Amino acid sequence: MRSNPFTFGRAVTGKDFVNRRKELKLVMEAMLSGQSLLLYSSRRLGKTSLLLEAKRRLQRKLDIAYVDLYPITSRQRLAEEIVGAAARSSLKGNLSKIAKGLTDLLSSLRPRAVLTHTGEIGIELVLSERDWKGSMADAFDFGEGLAKKRKRRMVIIFDEFQEIRNLDGLDMEKLMRTRFQLHEHASYVFCGSKRHVLSEMFSDESRALYKFAKPIMLGPMTPDVLKRFVRRRFAQAGGDISDEVTTRIIKTSRGSPYNVQRVCYEVWSLSRRAEDPALVDRAMDDIVEHSSPEFEQIWEQVKGYDQRRLLQVLAQEEKVSYGMDFVSEYALKTPSHVRRSLTLLRKKGLVSEEGRIADLFFSEWVKRQ
């Protein structure tokens, strides 16, 4: 049996990566020239994939360390992850080689290189309790020290950077700025999906990271690029997909490569000769059904009647207006109720900044209730 040529749920690189030519060029040029970046977009538009693809393409020229802030729940872990990622990207060797490289630069933190349960090389550090800022500063300077010593530029990527809020956010931002601004051999990429949180961090004059990085916004992908991708993938894997079906998929997918891959994965498993546009509806039904336990849970967490009602309207209408006609047609009480619910739903991440249900498949699920 031919395996499914579509991938979703993890970052894609190499042959799975559909070229975002312009954005990739911008990111790579910035990395090469030591310009720090702020990359943001809604979830699942391909930020992580873009950064990992840039890392892959530049591996001969630069050392690029990747730190995901999501799983990090303490400053200790943050320090260890930064040092670990920097060491792995630059020292690339066995445990003892890495251990030696560490002690030279980081003796204050008594670093130990260990094998983690996944077989990766991880770092353990001893941070000072009394002077945690001093210890963190040493960890923040590590990439720069390593790059300088090895005479090779380093880039450190912080993915899901908005999570820094949960790690002494303001203090940590200040400390980062004071250290990073002195660095000449290391530059930084901050990446995340909470646009309002990130833009406050980087464009509010009173914040430490104000204008520290050049912002790049990752938008949806164009229908043409996505169409070509879908047709090529089907063909390469020995299948075939009609123009009509492709167009239908792209139309429902809002320019999100994740949505396209998710729907195509399902269409492919229904039929390798995808000619009938009704396949797209069946694929959507299947996805919604598979995801239904998760969506039920989300729905349970939306407590207020007003918010649930608004979600139902958004699933039908795609866009709300605050006008009295609209509000009374859909029994939404008053325009100020609508506004309040919208704010709450946005905070929960269920509704996007543009005022749509953020997850296409959740939207379809709500529609079917």
Ligand SMILES: Nc1ncnc2c1ncn2[C@@H]1O[C@H](COP(=O)(O)OP(=O)(O)O)[C@@H](O)[C@H]1O
């Ligand atoms: N350039 C791309 N080419 C093909 N698929 C992509 C691309 N970018 C993203 N995707 C799809 O979207 C999914 C989410 O991508 P990811 O990079 O994790 O997004 P983000 O970091 O913005 O949340 C991937 O699993 C993949 O299915």
Ligand SMILES: [Mg+2]
């Ligand atoms: Mg990501």
